Amino acid sequence: MRFNKPPYPTVYFSEEIWVKCPKCSEPAMVKTELPKYTIPFPWGHKSVCNCNHCGFQETDHNSWSGYLQGFVNRACGKCGSRISHTTEPTRDPYETSNVACEVCKDVRAYEIQWYRYRNDKPTDPYFGFDLWFQTSIKDNVLWLYNIDHLDYLNEYVNAKLREGDSRHKYSMITNLPQWVKSSKNRDVIVKKLSKLKREFEKTTVHNTGYRK
Numbered sequence: 001m002r003f004n005k006p007p008y009p010t011v012y013f014s015e016e017i018w019v020k021c022p023k024c025s026e027p028a029m030v031k032t033e034l035p036k037y038t039i040p041f042p043w044g045h046k047s048v049c050n051c052n053h054c055g056f057q058e059t060d061h062n063s064w065s066g067y068l069q070g071f072v073n074r075a076c077g078k079c080g081s082r083i084s085h086t087t088e089p090t091r092d093p094y095e096t097s098n099v100a101c102e103v104c105k106d107v108r109a110y111e112i113q114w115y116r117y118r119n120d121k122p123t124d125p126y127f128g129f130d131l132w133f134q135t136s137i138k139d140n141v142l143w144l145y146n147i148d149h150l151d152y153l154n155e156y157v158n159a160k161l162r163e164g165d166s167r168h169k170y171s172m173i174t175n176l177p178q179w180v181k182s183s184k185n186r187d188v189i190v191k192k193l194s195k196l197k198r199e200f201e202k203t204t205v206h207n208t209g210y211r212k
């Protein structure tokens with residue numbers, strides 16, 4: 001079997017994202033109207049999150065529940081050399097971090113500036129809610145936005161022949177971690193994906209409000 005679907009970027013699947021409702025943990029949907037230009041990130045998009053189970057709604061784009069990454073970028077307080085420091089992504093930002101100057105070795109607490117972090121975390125890119133479609137495989141987390149995204153990945157993982165010629169650097173497949181691409185993990189990934197799909201269908205089958 002051959003995988004020859006178009007090289008969609010991940011953002012292609014991001015118009016309807018299933019998340020865990022932050023209030024009740026049931027599946028809630030983040031719907032997004034994408035602007036014309038979406039790569040590398042869709043600026044000026046419009047998103048709304050709705051939970052049909054508990055009525056939770058979020059439309060405020062300034063609200064971010066996802067991960068943050070902190071940066072210190074300034075002159076050393078002692079010798080004036082450039083200090084640049086990056087923190088691990090976290091959901092609990094703090095005010096300062098002890099950073100050592102590489103030149104004079106002076107250690108001081110410097111104020112951190114935090115920015116939204118979207119890479120490789122199982123959260124939606126618009127509000128930062130936890131994705132509904134996520135499953136751990138060995139030490140990794142496999143995450144997806146919705147059923148179309150899941151089917152697309154499933155087809156790729158299942159394929160014995162994977163065509164790579166027409167892919168670009170933003171294509172979802174190009175950006176998959178190596179452990180997903182490795183044929184060693186094929187069986188376990190396919191199994192986990194179909195389990196996830198079954199669980200999702202069980203959870204939403206009575207919820208006719210979500211059907212198109």
Ligand SMILES: [Zn+2]
Nearest residue numbers: 021024051054
């Ligand atoms: Zn809810």
Ligand SMILES: [Zn+2]
Nearest residue numbers: 076079101104
């Ligand atoms: Zn210094």
